[in-house]
Amino acid sequence: MTVLDIISIVAGSLMVVLGVLALNAKKLFNTVIYLSMMSMLAVVCFVIMRAPDVAITEAVIGSGLVTALFVFTLFAGKKAGGKA
């Protein structure tokens, strides 16, 4: 077992836990944050699998822009006065 194996096991299991948490979160905002954390861990996994191109793309698009879009959607909902 190398260090990378251990990191990948930790990251992988954390991702599964975060995924379940995201789906069962009470607040929608937490869902989004868990999703973003998952995406960040996925970046770690991509680096472990020697895929820097994919890692950069996932970091910028997956955990950056997509999270931003989710958050903006939620804020728009809050403002309209409906319950989130």
Add this chain to the structure above:
Amino acid sequence: MNTSFIILLIAVPLGAAFLSVLVKKLGKYFLGAAIGFNLAASGILAYDYVSPVIYEIGGFKPPYGISLVLDEYSLLGILLLNVVFALIAIMACKYIKKYEVVLSVALAALNGVILTGDLFNLFVFMEISAIAAYILTTMNKNIKYTFNYLVLGTLGSGLLLFGIAVIYNMFGSLNIMDIQNRMAIISYPVAGALVLPLALIFTGLSVEAKLLPFSGWARGVLKDSNSLVGTLIVSAFSAAVLLAFGRLIDSLFVMSDSLLIVFTVVTVGTLILAEIAAFSKKNLREILLFSSIAQSGLVVALFLQGLKSAALLVLINNVISKMILFTLAAKIGEDNGTDKLEDLKGVFLKNKVLGFGFTAAAMSLIGLPLFFGFIAKANVLVSLFEANNIWLPMVILIVSVIEGAYVVRMLTTLWNTGEEGELAKAEDAKQYKLTNKVRLTIIITIAAIAIVAAGILPLLQMNDWFNFDILSFLTDGLGGV
């Protein structure tokens, strides 16, 4: 023959889409030009067709580069698709406003779905056409159903990609022909190992092909759609997806017996259940959409049995007649504010030409003699009997009775105003509207005449019309001109 036309079928509509964002006012003309170019190009390709062509994009030979395949099968596909697409765009041009770009992209993507010889490229084009379809369905103003469609469609294409990834892991290639060759080299049966990827690909494609139980999106999306969106989805989109489905089944599906049984049960189950559902519905568009689901089931079931030619005949019949039926149904719904059968007694008395077009298409759908559907159905039954298959013809015949029942009920209601036995009078239908549009009338008439002609001419010209191979007909009949 200039092989560059193959790629231009995709590149020109894409270029038109990109350009029409720049000059918004000219969007209509760009779309028209793209459709016209595609019609002409597919005509030229058909006219010059001699033997299968493989177009290597980027100049890299397959399997390394992406290749487009133009054989009899895809030639038939692009002819059908481009003609149907053009007709729908002309008939429903008042809805196109603001959506020209989406339609151009959809045209490019559907051509790509039919032509591509690469699995991942197929996924990309499926996804483009699906996204175009999601955007088009927002025209219905019922966003909840569009969202349903989006979620199911994305899950489906995800599963398709999963299956493609497993195939790539096993065979190390993404080119369909190359995978086929690599399967042939392996001396032992590959069916066992292929169960998972084939199941994933089948599930992924069934979402777009509207097979049960993945067709939950279709009802919500189609039941109040207008004559552009609904007609495109039940004819053009479904034709392209089914053709891609057929190509994959033909080349990659090496199935174990149990897997074949599962797939057949799904498709035949779709056929039976959807026809029963269509029988129980009271609204014109709902009847048609369930009938469309049922026909998809039948086409895929025939592909699974290896009867490519029969499946293609059913597909053509379904696409052309559904185009007419759904356009008119959506138009009736729009003119009268409802498409409930009970409220539309005798609506065709207001406009007999359109009524006859509708009737011809409906007759062809159920396969009455003298219509094209009869040739298709006879071919299906004959080729199934030749393959020593007894139970599937039985199912098809029983289902045809159900189909016939609801189509006849639909037609009698739409033609007949009063009580039974009374002669229908045009005055009784006064409260309905079915406005006359010149373009619509001309196209419907021509299409209806084409259906009848394609139903009669083979009977007169060919001795073995019940055993008619559409693919070789295409090369001998058109290529040899």
Add this chain to the structure above:
Amino acid sequence: MIQYFSIVLMLVGIYGLLSQRNVIKLIAALNIFEIGLNLFIVSIGFVKDGLVPILTSNNESSAMLYVDPLPHALVLTSIVIGVGVTALALALAKKMHDKYGTYDMDEMGGK
């Protein structure tokens, strides 16, 4: 190892799609599924002791052992497609929230 987790992630995504009725959570479930799928595709290209598939002044020959670059290219495409679909889905969600005042699909009723 990552491969097992990626499949489990996809299953979590499917579970979310089956069990949730909230629009935002459905989109989140789709994203979880996509992350799992992307990890899976990259993992099928991983070669033990393979190098990053970029020629540099340290790894300067194509004869060395590299990981498979093709799945990386596929995943780049898949990520971008994913963000396109997610943006469209979120725009739909925003519209639905404007119309019904809620993100819960059950509360939206038949209309």
Add this chain to the structure above:
Amino acid sequence: MKQIVSILLVAAIGILIFSALYFSDETLKFNEYGNVNLDDRVSEKYIDKSVNGNTEEIIFGETQNAESGSANMVTSVVVNYRSFDTLGEVTVLFVSALGVGLLLNGKRKRKNLKDAPNFILKQGARIIFGIMVVFGVYMFIHGHITPGGGFPGGAIIAASILLLYLSDDEFRVKLSAAKAVESTAGSLYVIVGLLGIVLAGYFLQNFLPTGTVGEVISSGVIPIVYMLIGLKVGSELSSVIDGFLTEEVEG
């Protein structure tokens, strides 16, 4: 109840997938994680750049005029060998940006931020904006020698625009300009493809000399195409962001 049913269903699917992938006793097996022989795969030739019959080893900084001049093999797959997929991919983003625009259409104005941004925040964000844009441009121009490329580069540009949106109450991208960039870049991509037909014979074929592997000015059309992709992705994502950060004007 629904939860339990879905858990059971998912568990069943999971068992099916795992048993088919890892526990099947067929001779043709799913290659397990890490145990992959690239000689069985098409990508072997992508690494050696030998699709068109090259037999020599590719050496960084020495080999000239290879069929694909990129040192980054992922880039050579994305922009040379499978460029058509990439064209499809930018089309996906194009259509969905268009769809977002159509859904959130109408006359729109900026949404007010909760706390009005102060002077330091505004100016600081502008400085960072410049650095980010330069980094994004660097990324897509160097896509053929370093990791990155058109998509992350474009996304970084979009992120820098997002920064301006968040730090400045009144900032708005000129949507018409974004559309113009997007449309021009997309059309130019198709035109590069068509030039391939005219100059080299096939759509999207490379028609420029590929130079020495590893140099900045090399690899034929790759930097051009990646620049177009970067601009296109950047402008598309910016217009998507604009759709989400504005609200319809009442009445």
